[in-house]
Amino acid sequence: MDNGSSVDIMYEHYFRQLPATTRRTIKPPITALSGFSGESAWPIGILDLRLELKHNKDKIKKRSESIEFYVVLSYSRYNAILGRTSIQKFGAIPSTIHGMVQFPTEQGVATLESTPLVALCASVTDKGS
Template sequence: MHRVLVDNGSSADILYYPAFQQIGIARERLVPTNAPLAGFGGTRVYPLGVVTLSVTVGDYPQQVTKDVAFLVVDCSSAYNAILGRPTLNAWKAVTSTYHLMVKFPTESKVGELHENQVAAQECYIAVMEMDDHLQAMSIEEQRTVAEPVEGQKKRVFALERN
């Protein structure tokens, strides 16, 4: 799958509904959930449910396969999915924005994912042009722990297998 945002700031793994449909998964496989997600603009997005999929990352023999519990959301996005901390931690992955790559241990040395700069630029432009900005990133907490700091920017990049 292409157009996957690797976001070590996200507390959730998200699959957007159009990608869910394209994969051909029966909607009956969705497990109901009532945990709302907080979007960039503070809007709440309620997932359609949770689906667990087996995800393989890397190229043989430097690859890893794990089950990932995705929150499926029906909102617009330039991405097909977001991989957040739950999956990155399960993969024991290390991200490097400087090197634009992700590394993870495998049974056969270290696996790598490299950024596709063209896809990253296309996704960034598409996100900036979207009217609703409903990019869901984290599970909403019942209380506010910290307020965002003004002026902070986040680099967005997409990864694909080489």
């Protein structure tokens, strides 16, 4: 999660791992993205997906939201970055100091704990699934 990002990003290496039926739903980009240093880049496209986040230990505590990912051709050790839009949709409270994120679910507050090399994500599916 990156509360400095105004959009949700998916990196091309992860996009290529998605099922072909999902990849075919990509829409053409409508605008370039600007980085914090002022550089601009055109995304490959925009992909609407349903993202589900689950509590690390209590898998009953989960929540899913529709997310609009901008697919970019850029190297990253991450598969995706959730920006302010997703943080707000999930009602998430990220803490970089504690390396965790908390968000409300119907079953109570869920917590995702980060490790240095493991991402905080659960699963991504087609919006229609």
